[in-house]
Amino acid sequence: MKLSLIGLSLLLATTSIARAEDIAVDVGLDAPVIVNTEEPLKLALFIEIGTNSAVQSTIKGVEAMAAKHGFSFDVFDARFDVARQVNQMESALLNSYNAWIVVPVEGSQVCDMVAERAPAANVLVAHATGTACGRSSMEGDDLWSPGTLVYVGGNETPSAFRAVMEKAVADNPGPQKVGILTGPNLHPITVSFDKALAEVTAAHPEFEVVAVHRTDYSPPDNQVKTQTLLQANPDLSIIIGAYTNMSKGAIPAMEAAGKLGVVKVYEAGGTEWSVEALKAGWIEATTGFYRQTAAEAAVQAILDARDGRAVPRVILNDGHPLIPGQVEGSVGLVTAENVEAYVPQSP
Known part of the structure; x- marks a missing residue:
């Protein structure tokens, strides 16, 4: 007042x-x-x-x-x-x-x-x-x-995470086995991510989440959790992470298991590593994060x-200007198509 x-x-x-x-x-x-x-x-x-x-x-x-x-x-x-x-x-x-x-x-x-x-x-x-x-x-x-x-x-709200998940749904029609990597319970980003996941899976029952792993956001912890995920789910087709560090851990685990290029990876919070991973084809999409x-x-x-x-x-948008393809009020998806225009702020 x-x-x-x-x-x-x-x-x-x-x-x-x-x-x-x-x-x-x-x-x-x-x-x-x-x-x-x-x-x-x-x-x-x-x-x-x-x-x-x-x-x-x-x-x-x-x-x-x-x-x-x-x-x-x-x-x-x-x-x-x-x-x-x-x-x-x-x-x-x-x-x-x-x-x-x-x-x-x-x-x-x-x-x-x-x-x-x-x-x-x-x-x-x-x-x-x-x-x-x-x-x-x-x-x-x-x-x-x-x-x-x-x-x-x-850029860490439910709608931001939902945009990444809906991109994964659109890219991969039909039944999918999906693994999830997030941060600790009750962390604000985890709460936001979980809400988006519940909304997307309710709207797309073919998008089947087979496991959710909580992590400490470190690549080593995510590598171990991804190894467990792959061993328990040999038919896994998609991994979605709440942040780039999830992908940093998932990629070496997938490479060791012979799953690199077989299991598609989507993430949020694009970093310098994400840009290189998009160009290499290791991940499919990330989001602007500043x-x-x-x-x-x-x-x-x-x-x-x-x-x-x-x-x-x-x-909104972390106070950052919009990137190509981004609509005012929504998160900017970064893919191989517009990655050259994205300037990350984290390694």
């Missing part, structure tokens, strides 16, 4: 912290976040796991903006442990960080921190490619959580808010 000019004047007049340099930022709650612009930006970046190549792109985006704009930041690596991430947020509240960028391990358990306690402490919170407060399966404007400044992302751009856009939103400029609630 936006404050009227009269209401805002009364708020600033009766609030003990009110100063001429204060800016009131509407975050969708009854009370705004009050920003003291004389205090330098001190940013906390909360990530799910630092060893993942996509997450490293998020760090790179914040690093680039810090070098450009001269602010300090610290990285908090949860290592896929949501209790650790909540504890890190508790510590950040005690250590004078005035803005957060958050990629949640699990959105519901961090909701109180990002949507209530942080804004109550006058901390601006931006989400970059990860939702909170039970919004993992939502789309568009519903990806934003009241209490936070902005959500940047959109975690560096998303992080940069999240930082820019925080800077804009601190300067008193309006900030949109949601920034």
